[in-house]
Amino acid sequence: MILTALANGSQHGYGIIIDVQEISGGRVRLRAGTLYGALDRLRADGLIGVDREEVVDGRLRRYYRLTPAGTRRLAAEAARLQAAAAAALTRLNLAGGW
């Protein structure tokens, strides 16, 4: 979900929280501790990187972006979910449920 939030450009921490909330239709509200734990792991795995840093109101604001490896991972993950969803829909149709 964090990778999805970064898919169309770089974002800063709070931007990601807002974005994830929108993507999930308000169901997922990331907390700061959870978010930075995940960002740290994604950085260590080389899926995201720091795009640029800005100082806003005297505070450092870091913008994160997907790395090529992160883009590939997100694409693979999205394809997998799409395949799973397609399989589910096909079977529901066959069963006459829809």
Next chain:
Amino acid sequence: MTDQADLERGYRRLLAWYPPEFRRENGQEILAVLMAGARDGQRRPTLAESADLIRSGVWMRLRPSVPRSARTVQAAVRLMYAGAAVSAVGLIIGLALMIVDIQVAVRGQFLGRSLAAQKPFVITVSMAFGLVVVCLWLWMARANGQGRNWARILSTVLFVLATLQLRSAFTQPVSHAGFGVTVLYYGGVVPFVVAWVVGAAAVWLLWRPASTAFFKPPGSTQALH
């Protein structure tokens, strides 16, 4: 304005749960996110916010900093934490046995009074030794997780020492007490054997070719200091 200052102080206090390096790197940013997400007029971190920060701060301190690519090292580090747990259990069993053992021995007059008087001393020394062993496991897990090559070598040396110790544990006579105590004695050796097996597996994993890539050569580690 004072509300904001209070809230910020509260958040800062919670950030102390994080490891210092992580706080230096991300503290300001996390604080900015927390302040941006706060409700109007909020004066203190909420319970859920506190729980989230403490949980992830503690996790950051405890988790090994091994990238997922170095799976063998990750497994070795996990085994070492398991080794620490087994040793802690062994320490508790060992202490209980020692108390029972000495009591039985004194009652059966296998031990003289002078030896019985040394009981607190013997127990203190054993407890200190057991705690040192648990700490060594934890220290090795951490240092190996950070890719220190000396830790890999030291772990191996400690394992060899433990092997020698294990041999002597089986050759010691346990003839001074009754059957029950003898059984209990070997019961006490079980955690030690389990810890040894765990150690053997961890050392084997540490020297796999896949692990060697993760450990920095000694030259570059020295350059960091």
